[in-house]
Every structure is written in structure tokens, then in C-alpha cells.
Amino acid sequence: MEKWNNIYSTFDPVAFNLFGISVHWYGIMYVLALLVALGVAKWIAKKDSYPISNALLESYFLWVEIGVILGARLGYIIFYDPFTTYYLTHPWQIFNPLDKDGNFVGIRGMSYHGAVIGFLIASLIFARVKKINFWLFMDLAGLSIPLGYVFGRIGNFLNQELIGRETSSALGIYVNGILRHPSQLYEAFLEGIVVFVILFLWRKKAHFIGQIGILYGVLYSLMRFIAEFFREPDSQLGFVAFNWLTQGQLLSLIIGALCFALLFKPKEKNG
Numbered sequence: 195m196e197k198w199n200n201i202y203s204t205f206d207p208v209a210f211n212l213f214g215i216s217v218h219w220y221g222i223m224y225v226l227a228l229l230v231a232l233g234v235a236k237w238i239a240k241k242d243s244y245p246i247s248n249a250l251l252e253s254y255f256l257w258v259e260i261g262v263i264l265g266a267r268l269g270y271i272i273f274y275d276p277f278t279t280y281y282l283t284h285p286w287q288i289f290n291p292l293d294k295d296g297n298f299v300g301i302r303g304m305s306y307h308g309a310v311i312g313f314l315i316a317s318l319i320f321a322r323v324k325k326i327n328f329w330l331f332m333d334l335a336g337l338s339i340p341l342g343y344v345f346g347r348i349g350n351f352l353n354q355e356l357i358g359r360e361t362s363s364a365l366g367i368y369v370n371g372i373l374r375h376p377s378q379l380y381e382a383f384l385e386g387i388v389v390f391v392i393l394f395l396w397r398k399k400a401h402f403i404g405q406i407g408i409l410y411g412v413l414y415s416l417m418r419f420i421a422e423f424f425r426e427p428d429s430q431l432g433f434v435a436f437n438w439l440t441q442g443q444l445l446s447l448i449i450g451a452l453c454f455a456l457l458f459k460p461k462e463k464n465g
Contacts, residue, residue, distance in 0.1 A: 199368055202368060203368070205352070218352075223346060223348050234337065234338040244334060253324075254331060260316060261314075265313060266305055267308070269311060274305060317331060329407060333403065336409065337390070340393070347378045350381075351376060355378075357426050358378075359425065361375045375424040377425040380425075388413075389413045389414055409453075411452070412453045425442070
């Protein structure tokens with residue numbers, strides 16, 4: 195296990211350089227996450243006979259990807275960044291990939307919960323413009339997002355970010371000399387694989403159109419809440435309540451509660 199424990203001392207988060215720009219494994223994993231999610235969506239749509247064409251599905255993913263990127267970045271600025279006021283008064287800096295010396299450093303700081311908000315807004319607009327059933331697409335998204343999400347969390351791990359709390363476990367990874375939980379991989383398993391398996395097995399038992407999408411929100415929030423106990427709180431925020439509740443857990447409670455309430459609101463019946 196020694197090689198595993200010290201993997202960060204030998205692993206380079208930069209995959210390669212292209213014309214002087216460093217291409218990180220995180221970026222590659224992000225692209226893979228999108229492709230996997232789209233591939234799973236097409237597979238499920240065909241397998242379960244969704245009345246959605248490949249062309250419409252690809253158009254939808256383009257719309258929501260824009261919403262996800264905007265929402266994730268803005269969400270981080272609002273929920274996590276200590277310089278929220280600066281960015282809101284200098285909005286052109288929000289997506290500036292250059293540091294103060296003009297060096298390319300990429301866009302750093304994304305929020306999953308912000309991405310969810312951006313995703314929902316883009317989905318609502320898409321459904322209105324295309325005159326389609328919003329909840330049908332939520333079901334398909336709920337089934338396709340989890341496996342793509344696995345690659346996103348692996349990207350966090352390879353990028354040596356969102357580190358875990360201190361541990362004495364043999365599974366721990368040394369980060370700056372401190373043994374920590376590989377919490378990113380815990381999240382990949384809980385929020386990605388476990389959520390997908392549950393929803394995939396349940397999909398045929400759904401009582402109304404939209405239930406799978408809503409259940410995704412509930413299950414993700416629950417798994418994220420659990421995983422946060424192994425993840426180091428954001429250094430700029432620490433614990434936000436009760437000396438144990440993190441910002442991620444608070445946001446998960448809010449979104450999870452809203453989704454849970456939606457489960458009891460009458461929806462269009464299948465068939």
C-alpha cells in the first residue's frame with residue numbers, strides 16, 4: 195500500500211503540454227464525464243424507448259453543458275469564494291483564465307450545487323423553447339449523470355483537490371505529509387456508482403414521469419451528505435454550523451429536502 199499512500203509524490207496532474215498550455219488530467223476527465231453521460235443517455239433512451247431522438251438529445255446536452263459551466267462557476271463564486279463581492283463587481287474576471295501576471299492558469303473553482311441550478315435553468319428554457327416534457331428529460335438525466343459524475347470526481351482526485359480529512363486508514367493518501375482519506379474516490383463511488391445502480395434498478399417501478407429525476411436529487415444529496423464527513427471542509431469557510439456541518443452538507447440538505455417534497459406532489463402518470 196506504500197505506493198498508493200504516496201501516489202501524489204510521483205503523479206503529475208498535468209497530462210501533457212499543448213502549445214505552451216498545460217492540459218490537466220482534470221480537464222480530460224471532465225470531457226470524459228460529458229461523453230459518458232451522453233453515451234449512457236443515448237443507451238437508456240434506446241433501451242427504454244424514450245420518445246427522444248439522438249439529435250434532440252445532443253442538442254439538449256449542448257444547452258445544459260452551457261448551463262452547467264455557468265452555474266458551476268457562478269455557484270462557486272456565490273457559495274464558496276471569499277472574494278464574492280469582488281467578482282460580482284468585476285464580472286469579466288469570473289471566467290478569466292489568466293492570473294495577474296498574464297499566465298494561463300485555467301478557470302479554478304466550480305460548485306456542483308451551482309452546476310445543478312444552472313442545469314435546471316437550462317433544462318427549463320430548453321423544454322419551453324422546444325415544447326417538450328421537462329420531466330421526461332429529468333428522468334433521463336437522472337440516469338445518465340451519475341456514471342459521468344464518477345469521472346468528474348476521479349478528475350478531482352488526479353488534480354489533488356477537494357482533499358479528505360486526516361485518517362490512519364491504510365487507504366489514506368499523503369497530502370503535504372498528512373495522511374488523508376481519498377474522499378474524492380469515496381464520492382465517485384457513493385454519488386456516482388451507488389446512485390446509478392439504485393436508479394437503474396428502480397426505473398421500471400417509477401410511479402410518474404419525473405420520479406427518477408427527483409429521486410436522483412434526493413439520493414445525490416444523501417450520498418454527498420455522507421461523503422462530506424470524510425472530506426476536508428473548505429479552508430475559507432470551515433464548518434458553517436454546529437461545528438460539524440459543512441457548506442456542502444448544508445446545500446445538500448436544502449436541495450435534498452426540496453426534491454423529497456417534490457416526490458409527494460402529483461405528477462403526470464406514466465402510460
